[in-house]
Amino acid sequence: MHAFVTVGSTRFDALVHKALSPPFLDVLRAKGYRSIDVQCGNSDFDPSSFDLPAPDHWHRTHDGLDVNVWRFKPSLKDDYERADLIVSHAGSGTIIDVLRLGKPLIVVPNPTLLDNHQEELSDALAGLGHLKSSTVADLPQAIEKLDPSKLVPFPQFDGSRFRELLDDEMGYVDHDHARKNGR
Amino acid sequence: MQPQFTSQGIVLCLLLGLALSGALFVARLYAVLSQGAKPRRRRGPAERCHLAVFLGSGGHTSEALSLLSALDFSRYSPRTYFISEGDTLSMRKALELEAAKAADASKSGLSHPAAKAPYSFVVIPRARRVHQSLLTTPVTAAVSLCAAIWHITIAPLLSRSSAPEVLLLNGPGTCFVLCIAAYLNRILGLQSPRLIYVESFARVRQLSLSGKLLRPIVDRFVVQWPKLLEDGKRGEFRGWVI
Numbered sequence A: 001m002h003a004f005v006t007v008g009s010t011r012f013d014a015l016v017h018k019a020l021s022p023p024f025l026d027v028l029r030a031k032g033y034r035s036i037d038v039q040c041g042n043s044d045f046d047p048s049s050f051d052l053p054a055p056d057h058w059h060r061t062h063d064g065l066d067v068n069v070w071r072f073k074p075s076l077k078d079d080y081e082r083a084d085l086i087v088s089h090a091g092s093g094t095i096i097d098v099l100r101l102g103k104p105l106i107v108v109p110n111p112t113l114l115d116n117h118q119e120e121l122s123d124a125l126a127g128l129g130h131l132k133s134s135t136v137a138d139l140p141q142a143i144e145k146l147d148p149s150k151l152v153p154f155p156q157f158d159g160s161r162f163r164e165l166l167d168d169e170m171g172y173v174d175h176d177h178a179r180k181n182g183r
Numbered sequence B: 001m002q003p004q005f006t007s008q009g010i011v012l013c014l015l016l017g018l019a020l021s022g023a024l025f026v027a028r029l030y031a032v033l034s035q036g037a038k039p040r041r042r043r044g045p046a047e048r049c050h051l052a053v054f055l056g057s058g059g060h061t062s063e064a065l066s067l068l069s070a071l072d073f074s075r076y077s078p079r080t081y082f083i084s085e086g087d088t089l090s091m092r093k094a095l096e097l098e099a100a101k102a103a104d105a106s107k108s109g110l111s112h113p114a115a116k117a118p119y120s121f122v123v124i125p126r127a128r129r130v131h132q133s134l135l136t137t138p139v140t141a142a143v144s145l146c147a148a149i150w151h152i153t154i155a156p157l158l159s160r161s162s163a164p165e166v167l168l169l170n171g172p173g174t175c176f177v178l179c180i181a182a183y184l185n186r187i188l189g190l191q192s193p194r195l196i197y198v199e200s201f202a203r204v205r206q207l208s209l210s211g212k213l214l215r216p217i218v219d220r221f222v223v224q225w226p227k228l229l230e231d232g233k234r235g236e237f238r239g240w241v242i
Helices: A013-019 A022-030 A075-084 A092-100 A115-126 A139-145 A160-169 A176-180 B007-035 B056-067 B086-108 B137-160 B174-188 B209-214
Strands: A003-005 A035-039 A051-054 A056-064 A067-068 A085-088 A105-107 B051-055 B079-084 B118-122 B166-169 B192-198 B220-225
Touching: A003 A013, A003 B051, A013 A035, A013 A115, A022 A056, A022 A067, A022 A105, A051 A139, A051 B166, A056 B056, A075 A092, A085 A139, A092 A105, A092 A115, A092 B056, A105 A115, A115 B007, A160 B192, A176 B209, B007 B174, B051 B056, B051 B086, B051 B174, B051 B192, B056 B166, B079 B086, B086 B118, B118 B137, B137 B174, B166 B174, B174 B209, B192 B209, B209 B220
Parallel strands: A003 A035, A003 A085, A035 A067, A085 A105, B051 B079, B051 B166, B079 B118, B166 B192, B192 B220
Antiparallel strands: A051 A056, A056 A067
């Protein structure tokens, strides 16, 4: 099993630090994970215990668990698809992309952001059962307790809602619909 | 007897004229604000509609393009993409969507693969840069407004190309100046795009600043969480639209 931690284009030192800490990695190992990738974006971390197999790519093993750290990629879609669990900052784009792939997601809102409306979104979606929301400190317990089969599937994109709204606003009459209603 | 024009008389006339034109402007503004856009007309299913969208970068761009992906591009054509100065990432994402839509259309035989897709990009200077001081904001906002007025009010008068009939907005700041330009068209009695604002999926309990500003003046105000309408003010909720 493979875990993926992502902070998108932001800086979130506390999450990256936690994701690379031995207690966290022990929990992953005990849950049966064999590898973890950490996309750290602009975050600071201590690279001293890592090898550098490529520029901007750090690697080490922790008790048989493969740990890879890197900063950015043009698209994270392949990384979401490869992962059995995703831990993410609360960016709405990441949340939608991951949930639409049907992947288990634990969201960690960044408490250092001032206008933290992202926490509203993760709370609301956690309330609907689509994901789990956690603090940095509680992340190991959140992973220990996570049961992906209990998560509620997130609805796929439904383009008809906006299409109908705009067609209506611009005066396109839905002919099939009008006929059915005898108009 | 010859009427005597004293200097007081001239000042009085000027003041009267100023007051009169001010009153006319306010009355016109009031009429425009209370009516909204001209009543919509019915369109045939094959009729085209010139669509414009503002791509506000980052998450705003992703959501706007997600909304666009739902549309029939042969109907909403041509398309004008307003982007902020220097926002090449939004431009690249829009080009990706256009390419994907063109590939779909040629697969289903609706268009010739070599046919040039009818879309264009218009660059608007930012009304306010991130972390810009409040002192210089009026200057950049004025420059931004002039660009918006040029593209929405003046350019359509000078050229024969069509003007946008609908303008899709979802924030941030710069989309407000596009709205003001559209209102200038309404005050002057020119064709104005209908204004549609879609609040971000990320706004659950509180509207964004752009949302608060634009809510009273756009033609359709769409939110994605019902809690945002609990204050009873205008807006509509149709579930998640992105």
